[in-house]
Amino acid sequence: MLDYKLLEALATVIECDGFERAGDALGLSQSAVSQRIKALEIRLGQPVLLRHPHLQPTPAGRRLLNHYQQVQLLERDLRGTLPTLEEASPRLRIALNADSLATWWADTIGRFCQSEGLLLDIVIEDQDVGLKRLRDGDVAACLCASAQPIAGARCVPLGKMLYHPCATPDYIERYFSQGLSADAFQRAPAIVFGPHDQLQHRFLAQVGYHGAFPYHLCPSSEGFLRLAAAGMGYGMMPWMQVAPWVEKGLLASLAPEQPLEIPLYWHFWRHSGQVLERLTQVLGEARLQ
Amino acid sequence: MLDYKLLEALATVIECDGFERAGDALGLSQSAVSQRIKALEIRLGQPVLLRHPHLQPTPAGRRLLNHYQQVQLLERDLRGTLPTLEEASPRLRIALNADSLATWWADTIGRFCQSEGLLLDIVIEDQDVGLKRLRDGDVAACLCASAQPIAGARCVPLGKMLYHPCATPDYIERYFSQGLSADAFQRAPAIVFGPHDQLQHRFLAQVGYHGAFPYHLCPSSEGFLRLAAAGMGYGMMPWMQVAPWVEKGLLASLAPEQPLEIPLYWHFWRHSGQVLERLTQVLGEARLQ
Numbered sequence: 001m002l003d004y005k006l007l008e009a010l011a012t013v014i015e016c017d018g019f020e021r022a023g024d025a026l027g028l029s030q031s032a033v034s035q036r037i038k039a040l041e042i043r044l045g046q047p048v049l050l051r052h053p054h055l056q057p058t059p060a061g062r063r064l065l066n067h068y069q070q071v072q073l074l075e076r077d078l079r080g081t082l083p084t085l086e087e088a089s090p091r092l093r094i095a096l097n098a099d100s101l102a103t104w105w106a107d108t109i110g111r112f113c114q115s116e117g118l119l120l121d122i123v124i125e126d127q128d129v130g131l132k133r134l135r136d137g138d139v140a141a142c143l144c145a146s147a148q149p150i151a152g153a154r155c156v157p158l159g160k161m162l163y164h165p166c167a168t169p170d171y172i173e174r175y176f177s178q179g180l181s182a183d184a185f186q187r188a189p190a191i192v193f194g195p196h197d198q199l200q201h202r203f204l205a206q207v208g209y210h211g212a213f214p215y216h217l218c219p220s221s222e223g224f225l226r227l228a229a230a231g232m233g234y235g236m237m238p239w240m241q242v243a244p245w246v247e248k249g250l251l252a253s254l255a256p257e258q259p260l261e262i263p264l265y266w267h268f269w270r271h272s273g274q275v276l277e278r279l280t281q282v283l284g285e286a287r288l289q
Numbered sequence: 290m291l292d293y294k295l296l297e298a299l300a301t302v303i304e305c306d307g308f309e310r311a312g313d314a315l316g317l318s319q320s321a322v323s324q325r326i327k328a329l330e331i332r333l334g335q336p337v338l339l340r341h342p343h344l345q346p347t348p349a350g351r352r353l354l355n356h357y358q359q360v361q362l363l364e365r366d367l368r369g370t371l372p373t374l375e376e377a378s379p380r381l382r383i384a385l386n387a388d389s390l391a392t393w394w395a396d397t398i399g400r401f402c403q404s405e406g407l408l409l410d411i412v413i414e415d416q417d418v419g420l421k422r423l424r425d426g427d428v429a430a431c432l433c434a435s436a437q438p439i440a441g442a443r444c445v446p447l448g449k450m451l452y453h454p455c456a457t458p459d460y461i462e463r464y465f466s467q468g469l470s471a472d473a474f475q476r477a478p479a480i481v482f483g484p485h486d487q488l489q490h491r492f493l494a495q496v497g498y499h500g501a502f503p504y505h506l507c508p509s510s511e512g513f514l515r516l517a518a519a520g521m522g523y524g525m526m527p528w529m530q531v532a533p534w535v536e537k538g539l540l541a542s543l544a545p546e547q548p549l550e551i552p553l554y555w556h557f558w559r560h561s562g563q564v565l566e567r568l569t570q571v572l573g574e575a576r577l578q
Contacts (some may be wrong), residue, residue, distance in 0.1 A: 013508075015313065017484035025501070101512040110519025113505075119478055120505040120521075189408055195306040212314070217304075217380065217410040221381070222511035223390040230399025232409075 003043075007068040009036035010048055015091075015121070017055055038082040040064070049152040059136070061111060066269075069093060073140070073273035091274070093121040095130035095142040099161065099238045100191070100264065101223035105143075111281065118275060126196045131185020134267055141268035141276060143283075149267075156266045156280055159288030163260040164253040165203050166242050167234035172252055175234075180207050180254065191227050191235030199236035202260055225251075236260065264288060292332075296357040298325035299337055299350060304380075304410070306344055330351070348425070355426020362429070364564035381564070383412040384419035384431040386468075387482070388450065388527045389553065391510035394403075394432075397575040398568065407564060415485045418427050423556055430513060430565060432572075438445040438556075445502055445555045445569055448577030453542035454492050455532050456523035464523075469496050469543065477542065479504040480524030488525035491549055523567035553577060 012022040013033060023030045041047055046196050048061035057065055073092070096105060101124060113120065125133060127144035134142040135150050149155050167175075177186035185204060192200050192215045204210070218224050224235050225242065229250055238250075239259065244252040251257075266283055268276050300313040300324060305559040312319045330336055337350035346354055362381070385394060390413060402409065414422060416433035424439050438444050464477035474493060481489050481504045493499070503567075505522050507513050513524050514531065518539055526540075528548065534540040542548075555572055557565050 015484060021484060052347070053339075098509060098512075101507075101509055101515065103515075106512070106519035108516035110516070110521050113521050117478075119505050122508065122512065124509055124512075137465050187435075194302060195310065214408055216408050218390075219411065220387060220390050220413055220511075221411075221510070222509075223385075223387075223395070223411065224394075226390065226395035227399070227409075230395035232395060233401050256399060282414055 001040070004068070004071070006036045006040040006043070007064055009033050010040060010057070011065055011068050013037065013049065013055065014057055014061075014065065057138075062136045063140055066140075069137075069140055070269065070272050073275055077273045091119040091121040092141075092279075093123065093139045095125045095133050095139045095144070096125045097126065097130070097144055097264075098219075098221045099241065100125045100143055103161075103238055103240045104286060104288065107205060109282055112279060112282045116275060116278070126194070129194060131267065134269075140272055141266065141279075143264060143266050145262050145264060147263070147265050153267050153269050154280075156268075156284065158264045158266055158283055158286060160263045161288060162239040162260045163199060163203075163240055163262055164242065165234050165244070165255055166237050166251045166253050167228055168231045168250065169252050171228075171231050171234060172254060176254060179277055180209070182209055182211060185209045185213050186211060188213070189233040191218055191224055191233040192216070193224065193235075194219045199262070203236055203255070203258075206258060206260070207255065208279075258259045292328070293357070293360070295325045295329040295332070296353055299321050299329060299346070299486065300354055300357050302326065302344065303346055303350075311484045311552040346427075350426055351425045355429075358426075358429055358560050359558065360426075362564055365564055366562045367437065380408040380410040381430075382412065382428045384412045384414045384422050384428045384433070386415065386433055386553075387413045387508075387510045388420070388530065389432055392450075392527050393575060393577065394527045396466075397460075398571055401568060401571045405564060405567070407568075415483070417485060420556065429561055430555065430568075432553060432555050434551050434553060436552070436554050442556050442558050445573065447553045447555055447575055449552045451528040452488060452525045452551055452578060453528055453531065454494075454523050454538045454544055455526050455535070455542050456517055457520045457539065458541050460517075460520050460523060461543060465543060469498070471498055471500060474498045474502050475500060477502070478542075480507055480513055480522040481505070481526075483508045488508055488549060489553070492525055492544070492547075495547060495549070496544065521527065 012025050013019055016022040016025055017031050018209060021031045023033045037049060044060060046060050047058050048064060050058055051058050081277060122137060127146040130142040130144045131146060131150060133139045134153060147155060175184050190200055190213055194217060216227060218227055224237060227233060228235050234254055241253050268280060301314050303306055304313055308319045308322050312322045326338060333349060335349050336347050337353060339345050339347055412428060416435040418435060419431040419433045420435060420439060422428045423442060436444060464473050479489055479502055483506060493578040505516060507516055513526060514521060517524055523543055531540050555569060557569060
């Protein structure tokens with residue numbers, strides 16, 4: 001049997017991003033935490049942590065963390081049937097796309113988390129990195145736009161989100177009064193989430209433009225909206241996020257007839273216990289378009 | 290004289306997070322981009338890029354990127370006086386705290402960016418990492434709560450933001466109907482931004498509680514607000530972000546009389562050209578409380 005105190009030390013060091021903070025969280029000295037990590041590495045015959053360029057688990061460490069999380073979830077189910085075993089609930093670590101978190105996610109699962117006493121550890125990632133984290137065992141579930149299956153995980157379609165290229169009416173008048181022309185796209189600053197963001201390119205391809213364009217980089221859903229509302233650019237935004245802004249006349253779509261449809265999929269490890277199964281059921285009721 | 294084509298290749302590989310995308314952006318083949326990086330490494334006698342665990346500059350590469358950005362900003366000033374030199378404007382890479390980006394930032398600098406044709410490359414970091422990125426030359430400026438000076442950089446105070454611990458009225462009634470007791474803090478789930486987030490601890494210390502507490506981890510300003518509004522927890526939020534929610538009765542402060550005041554400082558490299566000086570002047574007019 002594994003010594004779960006050692007795994008707990010590893011999980012806490014990663015979660016707290018430091019030995020000293022992990023010690024505080026566990027009520028241990030920093031050196032006691034180090035000793036537990038060392039004991040784990042001796043037991044395993046290889047390192048579980050990398051210190052540089054920043055604190056992170058090795059691939060072996062990740063597999064241990066994944067296992068630890070699964071055991072915690074199973075214990076959670078057990079405690080449901082043996083209430084006297086009560087203990088602080090484990091945090092469920094999941095990767096989400098930023099736009100879901102900024103819109104429908106909390107409203108959909110809030111009541112469920114309250115009634116289950118479930119705590120979340122949310123990581124914001126685009127789909128490629130999110131699925132990689134799931135494969136590495138760093139998260140127990142991943143919500144993203146990719147249907148690509150992961151061995152050992154289930155993939156449930158949740159519907160889709162509609163995206164519109166939005167900007168202020170002033171901005172649209174300034175750059176696009178002649179329509180969605182190549183000349184306009186070459187001059188009008190866009191807002192792009194990050195280097196992996198393909199929404200902007202997909203929208204431009206859809207309207208027949210394939211050239212270069214100026215853009216701001218802004219890795220935040222809320223920041224995206226704020227930059228657009230300040231007249232700094234246009235960007236692809238979830239309709240459910242911008243609709244109230246459009247109703248008030250603060251933002252408008254450049255292409256009201258041509259939204260992009262982005263599907264959403266929920267990937268999660270099988271055999272991680274009932275709480276993930278029940279959460280999946282709640283998500284299925286989200287009724288995205 | 291350095292060959293700036295090589296530096297441009299390095300900057301583009303980092304910005305696009307890949308050789309193939311960098312080639313697309315520069316109108317070059319992937320192998321031509323690789324050759325430029327190799328030529329730079331031969332010239333320098335050491336690597337400029339690390340491939341694992343993900344694509345990133347070495348410390349030497351970072352210094353080159355910082356220099357490249359400074360030269361771009363100086364060229365920008367030059368083009369202001371020699372308009373025939375016109376070229377796509379460089380993106381100004383800056384680190385911001387998530388709460389500023391979710392609130393006052395875009396409204397304050399939007400008009401300035403429009404009139405200057407300035408594009409931003411925004412990185413969201415807490416203060417420790419943001420200042421480290423500035424020191425490493427990865428960003429040209431950093432907005433954060435630390436006044437800690439960086440050699441070679443200027444530090445300008447911008448005022449402060451007020452934070453309140455907020456939750457839904459239902460949530461407050463459920464957990465805090467007996468006031469801010471130790472028992473309540475042990476049971477009431479909090480929402481914490483990440484392992485480096487000290488706001489929650491500072492609030493608890495301010496009201497005399499020093500024990501453990503359950504919490505969700507959510508590294509997004511907007512997500513924070515959504516989780517709280519869905520009744521999942523209470524968290525420290527900028528008053529300027531939650532005020533409309535409080536007015537509508539959707540959220541309320543747990544401690545209306547005891548806000549935390551977080552100062553904000555703008556750090557930027559001296560001698561990076563006039564655009565940063567002018568941007569700094571605009572930020573000085575933000576009139577945060």
